[in-house]
Amino acid sequence: MSQYKLIIFDFDGTLAITHKAIVFCITKTFEKFQIAPPASSTIRSTIGMNLAHTFKILAPAIDETQIPVWIETYRSYYRTEGEKQLELFPGTKTILQLASQSGLSLGVFSNKQVNFVNLFLDKFKIHSFFDLIVGDNGEITQKPDSTVFDSILKPLFPDLDNSHVLVVGDTAVDLLFAKNAGIDACWAAYGYGDRTECLGLQPRFVINNISELDRIIQDK
The missing domain is CATH 3.40.50.1000 (HAD superfamily/HAD-like)
Incomplete structure (x- = not known):
């Protein structure tokens, strides 16, 4: 026992x-805001962190007030496309x-x-x-x-x-x-x-x- x-x-x-879905949706989010996405390995290294921290690390140049918009964009991609890859x-x-x-x-x-x-x-x-x-x-x-x-x-x-x-x-x-x-x-x-x-x-x-x-x- x-x-x-x-x-x-x-x-x-x-x-x-879940890494395929996460990498895909973060990449799509960067592309949505016309910023070159990080390498897949860099994105994978942030898995487990909360999304606000993730985007602060992956996109340090963006204004912190924009992070909620990035998070909602990511979640939108996850709902419509990402979940199919889990x-x-x-x-x-x-x-x-x-x-x-x-x-x-x-x-x-x-x-x-x-x-x-x-x-x-x-x-x-x-x-x-x-x-x-x-x-x-x-x-x-x-x-x-x-x-x-x-x-x-x-x-x-x-x-x-x-x-x-x-x-x-x-x-x-x-x-x-x-x-x-x-x-x-x-x-x-x-x-x-x-x-x-x-x-x-x-x-x-x-x-x-x-x-x-x-x-x-x-x-x-």
């Missing part, structure tokens, strides 16, 4: 393959079924807009596995800040000790969130995070594909 009772998953690069990592549904059947509670905490997260979980037919979905709604404090854990997650599971909670994510943002919250982290090395940076944060576990979570769920 696993020591963990609650697993909190990131979305991009952990449950779903897919689950192989084995995702199987591992969620195993975790659910093992009696674990499951959640998603993403810096992505919560409406998109719910839409894609429904699209992939995995929404029912999750007890809670948290994403950007314009009000929450995003990762790596631990406020969501303290103000939303802990009250929902008041009897759960921090030692029984595991974060699974692919970037330093996820691992820092876990560290700030005082909970264990599992680095999804198959995602989009920088290896040196993520290993430097000393996650308790490292998995090279999502199916390897079975050894943690079943405490093999």
Whole structure:
């Protein structure tokens, strides 16, 4: 039996393959404003950050007052074209079924807009596995800040000790969130995070594909 009772998953690069959609939509956004887009590798390096921070990094010359317009343009492309390019990592549904059947509670905490997260979980037919979905709604404090854990997650599971909670994510943002919250982290090395940076944060576990979570769920 696993020591963990609650697993909190990131979305991009952990449950779903999203880099094609993200690179496509950011590129289209730059083209919309007639600015040469960054290289795909540069865009990928920002996955996991919130969009405001992403555009500050990728387009430092634009006026900060224009960032909300860029964000809405990006989301418009994502709604109409980007979502067609998303897919689950192989084995995702199987591992969620195993975790659910093992009696674990499951959640998603993403810096992505919560409406998109719910839409894609429904699209992939995995929404029912999750007890809670948290994403950007314009009000929450995003990762790596631990406020969501303290103000939303802990009250929902008041009897759960921090030692029984595991974060699974692919970037330093996820691992820092876990560290700030005082909970264990599992680095999804198959995602989009920088290896040196993520290993430097000393996650308790490292998995090279999502199916390897079975050894943690079943405490093999």
